[in-house]
Amino acid sequence: MWGLLGWRAQASFLVFASALLSWAIHALDGLFRSELGPLDVAGLSVTVLVSVGAVLASLSWRWLWEHCPVLERVVFPDLNGEWSGTVESTWSPDTATPRPDPIHVTIIITQGLFETHVSAETLRAESESTRCIVERTKGGRARLWYSYETKARLTHADGNPPHTGVAWLEMAVDKDRERLVGGYFTDRKSTGDIEIRRTQAL
Known part of the structure; x- marks a missing residue:
């Protein structure tokens, strides 16, 4: 979900978080030296509230999405689950050779507020995502991009x-x-x- 924010929003959030952390460190220093002023108390309070809010948001976002369906359209849909279907390769050694038949694939998507992971399995290989990006297309579709690494099963490792x-x-x-x-x-x-x-929600 973090990726849906533009670079300006991300930069603003990071600047705010850095300033908040600096404020909290200063407040903690004053606390240990028994020189805690009103600004220090405010700094600690805001830091605690933001931290607790981030944890609660991470834990409860799926509940919010379930009870507020509009969020799936406005923000991004919940993709968590086990997905099954086919992968059809366009590869062919030459124009005279037909393409291989589609193969069955099972894909598991684990989506969080700040991170998404994708794994896939076929009879021949297994793959794991190395990076995921979510975005909205201009036409309103939800799109998940991911890079991945694939390793063949031992029984199909040759070639x-x-x-x-x-x-x-x-x-x-x-x-x-x-x-x-x-x-x-x-x-x-x-x-x-x-x-x-x-085929199954997670």
Whole structure:
């Protein structure tokens, strides 16, 4: 969710947090030296309130999203869950060879207020995200970008070395919040399409 804030909002928040931390440190110094003034008390109070607020927001945001559906449209949808579907590669060794059949994939998305993680499993390989970014498209779709590392299962390791890639998944929030579609490309110059549906909420 942090990524939905523009760079100016992020910079302002970091400046505010830095000033607040400095204020709190000064107040703690005064507390230990028994020279606590009104400003020091205010600094400690604000720091405690902001810290508690951040913790509560991190713990309760999903409850808020569940009871205020408008937040899914205005901010970003809750993507937490197990998603199942297919991955269809566009790779083919030559024009005469048909593309491989779509393969089944299970994707688990763990989304927090400040961090998102994606893992995927097929019969041949497993992958883990290394970085995730959430954004809203100009058309109002919710989009999740993530880079990932893939390792083949031992039974399919021959001729299938570890590789990295980037994938994106989009949701038409106003139409179907249980479906994600997108694509991927890898450092092996392969590309493909992804289509999944949520099968279990987490």
